[in-house]
Amino acid sequence: MTYRRKNVRRRQNVKLALASLAVLAACAHPNRPVSPIESDMLAYSSAISDARQEQLLMNIVRLRYNDPVTFVDAERITTTENTQINGMLASALALGGQDLDEVLNGNVGTNMSSQPSIAYSALRGSDYAQQILQPLPPATIFLMSQSGWSVERLMLCCVSRIGDLENARAAAGPTPPVMPDNARFRELAALMRSLQERGQLMVQVVDADTSETDGDGKPRVILKWNRTSELGQQLADFFRRYWVSDVSVIPGDRYITEISTRGNSLGDYAARGRSLLGVLSALSQSVHVPEAHRDIARASQPVSEYSDDPCRAPGGWHDVNGGLFAVQSAEARPASATIAVEYRDYWFYVDDRCHDAKETLNLLDHLYALQAGISSDATTLLLLGG
Structure with missing residues (x-):
């Protein structure tokens, strides 16, 4: 028992x-999934964001050396x-x-x-042509300006020409032998930015009038600003002097004008935009080339003295790009780098203290993403923000 x-x-x-x-x-x-959803999404999002910016920076550096570029996306x-x-x-x-x-x-x-x-x-074929070679359309830039981006930054980075004013067009390709002069264009961009900061610049995009027989079917960009201020009068005089557009007076003590992509009554001075590849090429001139590579990467003349400011572009390019971008180089990755890539045995980086350079790189990231979702459109860039 x-x-x-x-x-x-x-x-x-x-x-x-x-x-x-x-x-x-x-x-x-x-x-539920084995890995927490929150940590997965944060990890993947951070990795993809860093990879996109590193790819943009790497291509900017490669363009400085006249080396081929490539763009790879995580689908x-x-x-x-x-x-x-x-x-x-x-x-x-x-x-x-x-x-x-x-x-x-x-x-x-x-x-x-x-x-x-x-x-x-x-990116290959038509996708490459659309996303990288197609001039940035007005809708893209207007979206960025309406999101609070500086009209000065957008113009200096993305506009090739407006009216009779050139924005260093030679910079949007291989490094030119002579430093271009875009002083007047920078003056216009800074003047518009001043009005934008004061809330005196308003831009609206109007759908194309289908009844016009000579229209190009593109949206019209209307610019209005206060005419009672000194800055407002300066902008009107600037537009007239450099054939940017006609300027008229409307009720409410305001000026009004249309920035055209197909010329205006003052002449064939349409607004011309850079492609994303042109934007990257122009910014590549702001890369500091190591002394050991001076014979590999050509520099534009004249070359100014060296500066230890990490946010200052080499030579006169700091003035040409409005001080909005600079890429430094070093033999080892510095602790102050916010984003860095290794190329030709050197590290190229954007210093974490350079707020303008970081903002410009973020702008490129947004433009690259927006270009991917835009249908084929041959519209040249029209860029004004309010």
């Missing part, structure tokens, strides 16, 4: 232990979740015939893993 009671008790303990293992296993396999990210559940049942029995109740111990463990799979695509 004693043996039977012990056998029954043993079977009961085994059932109890197995039941406990089942409960633990069920708790260890919740109905799709999927993850495979794996869970392994391990259980163990331990039994302690009496030895030597003495009385000892059997002890059963159970435990369960899980091994969880997440394996991401990323699909990449390189």
Whole structure:
């Protein structure tokens, strides 16, 4: 009878232990992804954002050396979740015939893993032509200006010409032998920025009038500003003097004009925009080339003296780009770098203290993303912000 009671008790303990293992296993396999969604999304988002900016910076550096560029995008990210559940049942029995109740111990463990799979695509053919070579359309720039971006930054980076004013067009290609002069264009961009900061510059995009027989079907950009201020009068005089557009007076003591992409009554002085490749090429002139590479990457003449300011572009390019971008170089990655890439055995980086350079790189990131979603459109860039 004693043996039977012990056998029954043993079977009961085994059932109890197995039941406990089942409960633990069920708790260890919740109905949710193995990796928390929040951490996955933050990790992937941060990695993709850093990769995009590093790719832009790398292409800017490569253009400074007249090396070919390439653009690769992450099209799709999927993850495979794996869970392994391990259980163990331990039994302690009496030895030597003495009385000892059997002890059963159970435990369960899980091994969880997440394996991401990323699909990449390189820009080629029509996609490359649309996203990289197509001049930036008015809708894109207007969207950026309405989001609070500086009209001065947008003009200096993205506009090639407006009216009779050139914005260093030679800079949007290989490094020119002579430093271009865009002083008048910078003056116009700074004047418009001053009005924008005071809330006195308003821009509206109007759908094209389909009744016009000579229209190009593109949206019209209307610019209005206060005429009672000195800055307002200066802008009107500037527009007239350099054939940017006609300027008229409207009620409310305001000026009004239309910035055209197809010329105006003053002449064939349409607003011309840079492609994204042209923007990158122009910014590549602001890369500091290591002394060891002076014979590899050509510099424009004249070359100014060296400056230890990490936010200052080399030579006279600091003036040409309005001080909005600079890329430094070093043999080792500096601790002050906010983003850096290694190329030709040197590190090229944007210093974390250079707020203008970081903003310009962020602007490029936005423009690159926006260009990907724009249908084919041959409109040249029209860039004014309010």
